[in-house]
Amino acid sequence: MAEDSRVVYGGGAAEISCSLAVSRAADKLSSLEQYSFRGFADALEAVPLALAENSGLSPIESLSEIKARQASENNPNLGIDCMGRGSNDMKAMNVIESLHSKKQQIALATQLVKMILKIDDVRSPADSIE
Numbered sequence: 637m638a639e640d641s642r643v644v645y646g647g648g649a650a651e652i653s654c655s656l657a658v659s660r661a662a663d664k665l666s667s668l669e670q671y672s673f674r675g676f677a678d679a680l681e682a683v684p685l686a687l688a689e690n691s692g693l694s695p696i697e698s699l700s701e702i703k704a705r706q707a708s709e710n711n712p713n714l715g716i717d718c719m720g721r722g723s724n725d726m727k728a729m730n731v732i733e734s735l736h737s738k739k740q741q742i743a744l745a746t747q748l749v750k751m752i753l754k755i756d757d758v759r760s761p762a763d764s765i766e
Contacts, residue, residue: 645726647715648684655680
């Protein structure tokens with residue numbers, strides 16, 4: 637079995653980059669599907685928000701700054717500087733995660749949401765009357 641040695645940059649950089657890409661895709665849709673895309677993009681931002689908050693940073697301010705910089709500088713390596721080193725470049729700081737585990741995390745989170753939505757669909761107004 638061949639191992640996949642590819643990596644993505646940590647610090648929420650991958651999630652922010654994916655969120656920006658999903659938001660751009662949503663902008664191209666005119667159907668109701670665009671709301672699902674936007675919801676998915678927002679959900680991806682939970683990781684960098686949590687990293688910033690757990691590091692004592694202002695979560696919304698930190699995320700907004702990094703998102704704007706990723707977009708304007710076209711640099712997907714920018715993430716949350718949890719260590720306070722003064723750099724948001726995760727590549728320069730050697731903050732990496734395996735691509736395989738990142739793909740698994742996103743797939744499992746997506747499956748969980750689909751299961752929750754399926755459960756919500758099964759419920760009916762008659763179920764809540766007692």
